[in-house]
Amino acid sequence: MKEKVYVLDASGIIGGFISSKNQNVTTNGVISEIKDFKSQITLESALREKKLIIKEPGSDSLDQVQRAIKDSGDILRLSEVDKQLVALAITLKNNFHPVVVTDDYSIQNILEILQIPYRSVLTEGINEVYGWIKICRGCRKKYPSIYPADECEICGSALYRKRIKK
Numbered sequence: 498m499k500e501k502v503y504v505l506d507a508s509g510i511i512g513g514f515i516s517s518k519n520q521n522v523t524t525n526g527v528i529s530e531i532k533d534f535k536s537q538i539t540l541e542s543a544l545r546e547k548k549l550i551i552k553e554p555g556s557d558s559l560d561q562v563q564r565a566i567k568d569s570g571d572i573l574r575l576s577e578v579d580k581q582l583v584a585l586a587i588t589l590k591n592n593f594h595p596v597v598v599t600d601d602y603s604i605q606n607i608l609e610i611l612q613i614p615y616r617s618v619l620t621e622g623i624n625e626v627y628g629w630i631k632i633c634r635g636c637r638k639k640y641p642s643i644y645p646a647d648e649c650e651i652c653g654s655a656l657y658r659k660r661i662k663k
Contacts, residue, residue: 502593504586505549506579509598511536512618520593521549524585526578554584561587562607567643569610574603574629586613631656 503509503516505523507530515521521543528551531540543549562584566575575583583604586595590613597608597615608615629642635654648655 499592499594502589502595504582504589504595504597506582506597506599506601506604507531508600509618510540510543510549512600513539514598514618515539515543515548517548522552522585522589523549524553524578524581525551526581530578552585552588554581554588558584558587561611565611566607569607569629575607579604583607583611583613587611629658630661632659 500519502520502522503514505514505521505527507527510523510527510531511533528540531537540549544551559580562580566580579601582597582599586597586608589595595613597604597613598618599605599608599615600617605615605617631640631642631644632638633640633649633652633654633656635649635652638649638651640656642658644656646656
């Protein structure tokens with residue numbers, strides 16, 4: 498059986514999650530998101546004691562994340578740091594059993610789609626998987642989430658995003 502490894506998002510670090518039994522990893526991007534003093538002290542201590550290791554994802558894993566978020570509609574909701582974190586979990590799947598520690602619902606949504614386990618620290622976590630569509634405020638025409646324009650091609654009204662169950 499593969500060894501469990503925790504992949505920490507900023508919310509995991511801020512929430513004080515550092516496993517003492519298993520390896521903890523994160524990306525440089527997540528490290529740059531830690532701004533508050535208390536969390537920085539926790540972070541520096543974990544890095545110094547080698548309880549937290551910084552790794553970066555493989556490019557194949559980043560491509561896989563990009564395809565998944567394009568299909569799900571989460572492409573507009575995930576930052577570059579979020580994508581790197583999910584890609585790191587995919588990269589680690591070859592040799593480990595990764596569990597992503599995050600309170601971010603958009604990250605949890607894409608992890609659910611990719612069948613990568615996750616856990617929350619400060620929140621309950623998601624209950625269902627969602628996708629996204631764009632809808633015209635005027636004529637109600639529906640567009641895919643990746644539709645590039647901000648207005649309807651039929652009536653010219655503004656589009657808004659709506660969450661849908663997958």
